[in-house]
Amino acid sequence: MVQLELTCTIVGEGRAFDVKVDDRWKATKLQEAIQTKNKNDLGKVDAKDLQIYLAKKDGIWLTSAGAASVTLGGDETLHGFEKMDPTLFIKNPKYFGANFQPGEGEVHVLVVVLKSPANGDTAAALMTEEIPGAKRLKTEAAVDRTSSLNGGLAPIIEMAQQLNPETRLAVGSWLEIPITSLGRFDTGLFVRKEYWDLHKMITQRLESNDKIYRVLVVGSPGIGKSVFGVFLLLVLMMEKKDVAYRVFGQLTPYYFSWNGTKYEISPTPVAGKRYEGLFDGDDTGGALDSFLFLHAYVFASPRTTNYNHFVKEGCFKVCMNPWTKTECQQLADALHLDDEDQDEWLRRYNLVGGNPRFLFSTAETLDSLVERVKGDVPHDIEDLKRMIHLFKQELLDFNSLLNFNSLLNLYRRDDDPSSAYLVYSSLAVEAIVSERYGIDSADEIYSLLGTPESTLQGKRNGEISAARPCHAQVLREST
Structure with missing residues (x-):
């Protein structure tokens, strides 16, 4: 039994606090620990009326600023976050696993205070009754969505107005985002060439086909789909368009x-x-209102069941590519990394490819990242076959199969931007896969996986390596 220290935040309040738990406790014990830790505020709230969620987005723990920006939906549910089952152990692989190590600045658990079944009052209201003075005012302000509009979002308007057509968002530009209301921008917004490439593709498609009024942008978790959404917000505001943005x-x-x-x-x-x-x-849900929106853009994981109705008609789907080595170098230069940190991200790139959340994260050491990648390669090839099958059917949940994200990256086809294929994250990953399954030839891997040779490939237009061994080509057919 291992004792863990988890950082938690009550949604709507924003204050972070730590609780100590044993990894073999069930999650219901975590509810009790949270209630006990906050007995002054939650003294009248039953522990079972606390909903707990993993504070993860795209497999990355939220920062305190990111957790503070999370808001509760009208149905008292946190959409986009995984709710923890009170009957499962904390060490369950779905939650914290057997080797969890908390990182500095991370938030691990989001807490939602449900309605109290005893008297019908909301537990949040009971909590607020006991919060004195300034703290109570702060809590009430945090749950009032309109309070963030002017103070929290006005700076983005000022930024957009300064980005006139003569000073457009040049590739390689670095923008200090002055707010957290639109998501997690702890370091800023870096303008990738990929963003302008996608913008051009989307604009050309919309202008050439007036029956297209929906755009779906998919891609591997952690490569910047949310950032691209804010980039488009700035571009549209530069053009004086009326824009709606859902965080x-x-x-x-x-x-x-x-x-x-x-x-x-x-x-x-x-x-x-x-x-x-x-x-x-x-x-x-909200994006389906064709009367309110001229065009609706959704930035999501590549899983059809999440947006089945959205793509049924009038939709252009496009895949965002991972970062190239050149883009990563530009970002490293924009961050003014010293020589040691420059060497660090290059070593990480050679391990996991172009995903900035792995490359520039301080929450995970290189050694632990190496161990993670080794552990993420399935020991049974049947598990890999299952992943590939789900991907081909557009049913793969990239956010729940976190091990998939360190092993394989998603790329769009040059001849069809709506289609995607998988690429090994690196030569290192490919070598581990080859050794683990005893693969000596391309024909053998196709036979083992039961896939056409074009579903998975080992390189991406020379980005990973100019020369490849025979077994390098694994999986390349688009969905």
Whole structure:
């Protein structure tokens, strides 16, 4: 039995606190530990009325700022986060696993206070009754969504107005995002060439086909789909368009309405206006309103069941590529990394490829990342076959199969941007796979996996390596 120290945040309050738990406890014990730790605020709340969620997005733990920006939906559910089952052990692989090590600055658990079944009062209200003075005001302000509109979102308008057509968002530019209300931008927004490439593809498709009014942007977790959404928000605001933006985990968007001289922000649309709608996350509910939105963009994981109705008609799907080595170098230079850190990200790149969350994270050492990759390669090839089959059927949940994300990257086909294929993250991953399964030839891997040779490949246009051994080509057919 191992004792863990988990950092938690109560949604709507934003205050972080630590609780100590044993990894063989069931999650129900974690609920009790949270209630005990906050007995002054939650003294009248039953522990079972606390919903607990893993504070992860795209497999990465939230920061305190990211956790503070999470808001509760009208159905008292945190959309986009995994709810913990009180009957499962804390060390369950779905949650913290057997070798969990907390990192500095991480939040691990999001806590939602449910309605109390005893008297019908909300437990959140009972908690607020006991919060004195300034703390109570702070809590009430945190749960009031409209309070963040002017103070929290106005700076993004100021930034967009400064980005006039003469000073467009050049590739390699670095923007200090002045807010956290639109998501986690702990270091800023880096303008990738990929963002402009996608923007061009999308614009050309919309202009050439007036029957297209929905855009689905998919890609591997952690490569910047959410950031691309904010990039598009800035571009559209530069063009003085009316724009709606829904933050990941929220149910409804913020509305940025142009009145002829300036932008006004509101939690509801202005009568008579139609908006360019940007929706971060797999939930497409609000994006289906074709009367309100001229075009609706969804930035999501590549899993059809998440957005089945959204793609049924009038939808252009496009895949975002992982970062190239050149883009990673540009980001490293923009971050002003010293020589030691420059060497560090290069070593990580040679292990996991172009995913900045692995390359520039301080929450995980290189040694632990190496061990993670080794452990992520399935010991049974049947597990890999199952992953590939789900991918081909567009049913693979990239966010739950976190080991998939360190092993394989998703790329769009040059001749069809709506189709994607898988690539080994690195030569190192390919070598581990080859050794573990005793693979000596391409024909053998095709036979073992039962897939056509084009579903998975070992290289990406020379990005990983110019010369390949015979068994390097594994899986390349697009879905």
